[in-house]
Amino acid sequence: MSDEPLIEDEDAEVLEARLDQGGVRLDKALADIFPTLSRARLQTLLAEGVVTRDGEPVSSGSAKAQPGLYAVALPPVVSATPLPEAIPLTVLFEDADLIVVDKPAGMAAHPAPGSETGTLVNALLAHCGDSLSGIGGVARPGIVHRLDKDTSGVMVAAKSDRAHAGLSALFATHDIERTYLALTRGAPSPVKGRIETLLGRSSSDRKKMAVLRSGGRNAITDYVVQQVYGMPAKAGAAPLAARVACTLHTGRTHQIRVHLASKGAPILGDPVYGSGSPAAPVRAAIAAAGLTRQALHAAVLGFVHPVTGEPLRFETAPPADMQALEKGLAEL
Incomplete structure (x- = not known):
């Protein structure tokens, strides 16, 4: 058996360590040989199928650990700041302060776990450039309300801070x-x-x-x-x-x-x-x-x-x- 782990993601950072003795729970044993990873994080990685022993995937953190060469492929770090994406938008209205769009079903309003890209925010960053209001925070610029990802229809976003504050007040009341x-x-x-x-x-x-x-x-x-x-x-x-x-x-x-x-x-x-x-x-x-x-x-x-x-x-x-x-x- 080769000591080279079978890792498919070429962009992943791979951690390797050898376990000489088994017998304890696998997640605990891995936490000991990979001190930078918590047991909770290791349990998630095991469930994602990115942990191998001697090149073979292992997935159960509760199973007894076996000696061998263990490898963990850490997924690439996703930027916390949404990036502009040239996604076509159906624009119903736009001026210097706000933009109204007809959001398609399947598009999340803003990045969230499971929808890190392809969101309305990503599209707006490309369409509006630096004019999008920053009051909503780094991950949600311009967003004053949202529709569920799989709900279609009319949404408004703020391009200026004064519009953001005014729209937020209208929604609040x-x-x-x-x-x-x-x-x-x-x-x-x-x-x-x-x-x-x-x-x-x-x-x-x-x-x-x-x-x-x-x-x-x-x-x-x-x-x-x-x-x-x-x-x-x-x-x-x-x-x-x-x-x-x-x-x-x-x-x-x-x-x-x-x-x-x-x-x-x-x-x-x-x-x-x-x-x-x-x-x-x-x-x-x-x-x-x-x-x-x-x-x-x-x-x-x-x-x-x-x-x-x-x-x-x-x-x-x-x-x-x-x-x-x-x-x-x-x-x-």
């Missing part, structure tokens, strides 16, 4: 017009109403938000069922799907997705809050449309320009995947 279009499994009842709850982290899954009985933050969504699809023959039964317009009065994380799910009408394609499976015809329509994300689009954004005082309002149609899905639902 909810003096912003924001309407979203959602395609849902079933339909919320009644056909028009207000959902007002407390929203916070789920006690069972900290990655999810949930409606809470106490704690959390107040969240208000007005909704209107604009169209229903697949009306059942049985009187009083719910439709198979619907198009719902939601107006935000607060801007909590995943607010619309959680609120519609709490009404028994989760957004179609939502991998987190879409509990339960849609009816077979709806599943077929989703597949035919090629929808691979939650069917949610930020259709309207209106506000008073924080510098000029000009009323601004922008409206965009849902992208092709949602339009194709709605066409398929209309044929149910």
